[in-house]
Amino acid sequence: MKLVFSKSNLSKAVNIVMKAVPTRTTMAILECILIDATTNVIKFTANDMELGIETIVEGEIIEKGKVAIDAKIFSEIVRKLPDNDITIETDSNNTSHITCEKSNFNIAGKSGEDFSYLPVVIKDKSISLSQFTLKETINQTIFSIAMNDNNKMMTGELFEVSENNLKVVGLDGHRIAIRNVALEGKADDVKVVVPGKTLVEISKILSSDAESMVNVYFTNNHILFEFENTMVVSRLIEGDYFKINQMLSNDYETKVIINKKEFLDSIDRANLLIKEGDKKPIIINITDGSLEINVTSAIGSSKEDIDISKEGKDIMIGFNPKFLIDALRVIDDESVNIYLVNPKAPCFIKDKDESYTYLILPVNFSA
Numbered sequence: 001m002k003l004v005f006s007k008s009n010l011s012k013a014v015n016i017v018m019k020a021v022p023t024r025t026t027m028a029i030l031e032c033i034l035i036d037a038t039t040n041v042i043k044f045t046a047n048d049m050e051l052g053i054e055t056i057v058e059g060e061i062i063e064k065g066k067v068a069i070d071a072k073i074f075s076e077i078v079r080k081l082p083d084n085d086i087t088i089e090t091d092s093n094n095t096s097h098i099t100c101e102k103s104n105f106n107i108a109g110k111s112g113e114d115f116s117y118l119p120v121v122i123k124d125k126s127i128s129l130s131q132f133t134l135k136e137t138i139n140q141t142i143f144s145i146a147m148n149d150n151n152k153m154m155t156g157e158l159f160e161v162s163e164n165n166l167k168v169v170g171l172d173g174h175r176i177a178i179r180n181v182a183l184e185g186k187a188d189d190v191k192v193v194v195p196g197k198t199l200v201e202i203s204k205i206l207s208s209d210a211e212s213m214v215n216v217y218f219t220n221n222h223i224l225f226e227f228e229n230t231m232v233v234s235r236l237i238e239g240d241y242f243k244i245n246q247m248l249s250n251d252y253e254t255k256v257i258i259n260k261k262e263f264l265d266s267i268d269r270a271n272l273l274i275k276e277g278d279k280k281p282i283i284i285n286i287t288d289g290s291l292e293i294n295v296t297s298a299i300g301s302s303k304e305d306i307d308i309s310k311e312g313k314d315i316m317i318g319f320n321p322k323f324l325i326d327a328l329r330v331i332d333d334e335s336v337n338i339y340l341v342n343p344k345a346p347c348f349i350k351d352k353d354e355s356y357t358y359l360i361l362p363v364n365f366s367a
Contacts, residue, residue: 001065002089003037005057007078007100010086013044013057014075016230019201021071022048032068033075034115035088037061045118046071051198052118053205056229066112067094074098077105118233121224125188126217127161129181131227134214135206137168137179138199140330140356144170144177145196156237157199158244159216159223161190169244170196175323176247176359190218193241198223198234205230247359252339252348254312256286260336263291264328266304270295271321273302281318281363286310286340295321317343318365327358 014033022030025048034045042061045054067090078086081100089097094109138157146154151173158169166181202225206214214227225232267282273295274280285292291308295301317340327349328336339348343362350357 001035001037001067002063002087003035003042003059003061004085004087005059007081007083007086009058010078013055014071014078016055016205017044017046017053018071018075019204020046020048020051020053020232029068029110029114030116031071032110032115033071034066034068034112036066036112037064038066039064045115047116047118049116050195050235051201052233053201054118054231054233063089065090067096068110068112068115069096069107070109073107077107118231119222121217121219121222121233123217123224124219125161125190126215127166127183127187127190128213128215129166129183130210131206131212131214132208132210133181134216135203135208137166137181138203140179141168141170141177142196142199142203143326143330144172144175144358146172152237153193153239153241155197156193156195158241159190159192159194159218161187161218163187163189169241171242171244174320174361175327176244176357177327178244178354178357178359180355191241192218192223193237193239194223195234195237198232202232205232247346248357249341249348252312252341254286254310254315254340256291256338256340257309257335258291258306258338260328260331260333262306263336264325266293266306267321267324267328269304270302271325273297273299274321275299279363281365282321282324283316283318283365285314285316287314315340315343317347318363319347319360320363323360327360331356331358 017033030048036043042057042059043054044057077098081103084101086100094111096107096109098105154172160167164183164186166183168179170177214225217224223234270282270293274297280297283294288310291306293304336349346359346361348359
């Protein structure tokens with residue numbers, strides 16, 4: 001095999017597939033990137049058996065072939081080579097010769113035949129949306145999932161397609177993030193749970209271009225994302241997702257309309273007095289025309305007032321500031337509507353059309 005690439009094309013492809021290379025594995029072949037130039041296109045593939053990525057790379061095929069190369073070493077070499085054409089050549093022992101200008105590397109490769117190919121996904125149920133929209137939707141919800149594996153379902157996000165709407169839900173037991181996205185045309189009903197790791201990695205690859213589309217295909221066991229020259233396949237998390245509708249309510253005793261930036265900045269400032277790992281809540285006191293944010297910690301105390309529009313009862317309630325900050329940061333609206341019932345019940349931040357809903361549980365505090 002002998003291939004020639006520009007540095008930029010090679011770097012881009014390596015960066016994309018590296019996201020599916022496992023950090024720890026007992027299978028040495030999975031630590032490799034498969035370079036396949038047996039047809040008229042060059043494909044790079046990585047697969048950790050949960051998440052697989054394949055991308056077509058622009059380059060010149062001088063001699064066809066395929067090889068699996070250690071991903072970590074290969075990516076570091078590519079990153080540090082001069083900004084010029086890079087040639088990759090393999091011999092009969094799968095040794096890969098990588099040359100660029102005056103730099104020469106010889107890397108022991110593995111037979112491409114041993115590599116685990118991506119599962120074939122039947123393209124039956126699908127939706128299509130812009131890369132920008134999918135990237136935004138993931139970023140606006142992913143912070144709400146759980147990081148550990150105690151409850152596998154909480155480490156993923158619900159993708160629910162109904163008629164011409166995609167609902168994406170993340171939750172961790174303390175909060176829920178929901179985004180609704182209108183789709184073009186009618187789609188088949190789908191309800192799957194996608195691993196958070198898959199979504200984090202795919203959001204890094206997706207472009208912010210509102211014109212570029214991504215096709216998403218669903219089966220019982222896998223989800224496939226196809227865009228530009230890249231294909232991302234992931235296993236789904238098996239099981240029934242939580243009954244979200246039972247956790248949501250339209251009842252409220254207090255409604256607050258507040259400037260989002262003022263509210264976010266004020267919480268950010270109050271949070272300066274709370275050490276990481278400290279369980280101190282911020283205390284919000286809502287009265288007519290005013291929302292007061294208080295914090296008292298071992299470092300000190302602060303108090304700040306914000307003008308608001310209020311309906312209903314006065315209320316004093318405590319929150320983990322991080323949960324409020326996470327939600328407010330991904331809302332684009334100038335002002336937000338906050339709905340509260342009592343100091344023990346969750347608060348809801350949502351817009352009129354419910355294109356987004358953020359539920360946050362309060363924290364006990366001593367007044």
